[in-house]
Amino acid sequence: MPKCEVYNALKKSDRQPPPSNRSNDRELRAIAMYRYRNLWKAADIEEFKRAFIYGVNCHFRAFQTGRVLHCNIVENNLIIYQHVRADRNEEENVTEYEDNASRRKASLLMTESKSVEVNEPRVRRVLTDFDVAVLLGPDGKPTVSSICDHHITGTIPFMARHLLRTPEERELQRSMYPIMPTYHLYRYDLESFLYILIWAATCYDLTTHKRLQMPKDSHLEEWSNIKSMKKTRQAKQLGHGLLADLEQDIRPEWNGLWKEWIQPLLTVFSNHHFPRASIEQHCLSQQAHHNWDRISLGSEPRARRVLNEFDMAVILGPDGKPTTPSTGNHHITGTLPFMARHLLQTPEERDEDQSLYPTIPTYHLYRHDLESFFYILIWVATCYDLTAHKKLKLPKGTYLIDWSNNINLGRARIAKELGDTLMKNLRRGILPEWKGVWREWIMPLFVLFEEGLRCSEAAQKRGNIDDFITGGGRLTFDNFMRSIRGEPLNLDSKK
Secondary structure (H helix, E strand, O other): OOHHHHHHHHHHOOOOOOOOOOOOOOOOOOOOOOOOEOHHHOOOHHHHHHHHHHHHHHHHHHHHOOOEEOOOOOHHHEEEEEOOOOOHHHHHHHHHHHHHHHHHHHHHHHHHOOOOOOOOOOEEEEEOOOOOOEEEOOOOOEOOOOOHHHHOOOOHHHOOHHHOOOHHHHHHHHHHOOOOOOOOOHHHHHHHHHHHHHHHHHHEEOOOOEEOOOOOOOOHHHHOOOOOHHHHHHHOOOOHHHHHHHHOOOOHHHHHHHHHHHHHHHHHHOOOOOOHHHHHHHHHHHHHOOOOOOEOOOOOOOOOOOOOOOOOOOOEOOOOOEOOOOOHHHHOOOOHHHOOHHHOOOHHHHHHHHHHOOOOOOOOOHHHHHHHHHHHHHHHHHHEEOOOOEEOOOOOOOOHHHHOOOOOHHHHHHHOOOOHHHHHHHHHOOOHHHHHHHHHHHHHHHHHHHHHHHHHHHHHHHOOHHHHHHOOOOOOHHHHHHHOOEOOOOOOOOO
C-alpha cells in the first residue's frame, strides 16, 4: 500500500499518523508468485530491450490510468519473468504447473472458440516496490502534501539530478522559486529509467548473466556519492562531457544500445533541449512582474543613463570580429568586479585554452558585456543607498569581496561561478529597498546566465563556435531585455 494511503487511513481513525522519518507504517507481507529474475538475467540484449519497453509502458499506464507515480525507479525494482526458462532445481515444479495451465487453457478455448489463440509473452518486466508511490489527483498533484521523504525518494545512483539536494538547498530553492512544484514529477522517474540503461550497459554481462562491478575510475562512482549531494549532482550534469566519460566504460556488446537508445535519450534529457531557464525563468517572470507595469521608454524619460569611456572599445567588421587583432590587453579589458567570468584568466591559462580549443574565439564578445550589466545590478542592489545617495561599503562575508581579488584571478573566477550557493550569499547582502529588483530582474537574469554560460562551456569543448559566442542562443540582447521585461529604445532616426 502506498505510504500516502497509510496516512489517509490513519487520519480517518483515532490513531495519529507516524512522523515522516519513521518506518512503522509498513507491514511485512508474503506474496506467492512466479519466480522473477534480475535484469542481468535476460537472455540477450534484444530480450532486455523488449523487457525494458514493457516496463516503461507499465509505468506509464500506472501513471496515466491508475494515477499512481512510483517515485523509486531503480534496477532492483525492475524484474523480469521468463516464461520459457527456469532454474534446474525448480524445473519439475515449473513443468507440472505449465502442464496444468496448458490443460486449463485448452479447456477454456474449446468452450469459447476454436479459432482463439493465446500467446504467452516470452518475457515480461515487472515493476515492484510501490511502498513510496503517491496517488495523484485530477490536477496531477499528489493527493497528500509533498513531504521531504517523498520529495527525495529514490536510490542515489538512479535519482533524478534535480532531487539530489540537501534539505537546506531545497529550502533555498523554495524561497527562490516559490511557485515551482516541490513534489515528485513524472519526468523524474523517466530520468531514472535513463540512468538504469546507462548502468546496465556498463555493468551487465548478459553472457554470464552477472552484474559486474563498475570499472575502476568510472564516472558512475560519483553517482553513488552519498557524502556530497553536490558532487553527485555535478556528476550527473548532462552534456557532451558526460557523454564522452560514460561512453568509454560501455561494454562492447552494449555499443548498439548506446548508439540507438542511450545517446538519443541523453540528448533529450540534456539541458540543451530542456533548459532550466525555459522553465524557471518563465515561472519567475510570472510571479515577479504581476505588480510591475511594463517599462516604457516611448515618452520623454525622467532620467537618462549615458554610457561613456569608449577608449578601449573595438570596431567590428562585417563578420562580427574586431577589425584589429585581439591582443591580450583587449581580451581582458574591464574592471575586475564587473568582468565576465570567462575573461578572468591569467595569460598562461588563456594560452592553454587556445591550444586546447584553437577554433574558439579569443576576442571580446557581446555576451561578455551583457554579463557585466548583470554584475552591475547585483553590485548596485548591495551598495547603493538611494535615500542617502551614497555608495556603501561591501557587507562582511559577501562573495563580492572575492570579485575584487586582483591578486588571485582563480579565486575571483570561482567566486563568480553562478549557482544557488552564490545567490544565497548575495541575497543576504541586498539592501531592503532593492528586494523588488532582486526578485524581478536579478533572479531572472541569474537563470538566463547560469544556463547560457553552461551551454557556452559545453560548446567550447565541442568546438561549436556559434553556441560558444551566444551561449546556445540564450545570451542575446533580446533575451536579456525579455528577462527584465524592458522595451528596447527606438534609435531609428527616421521614426
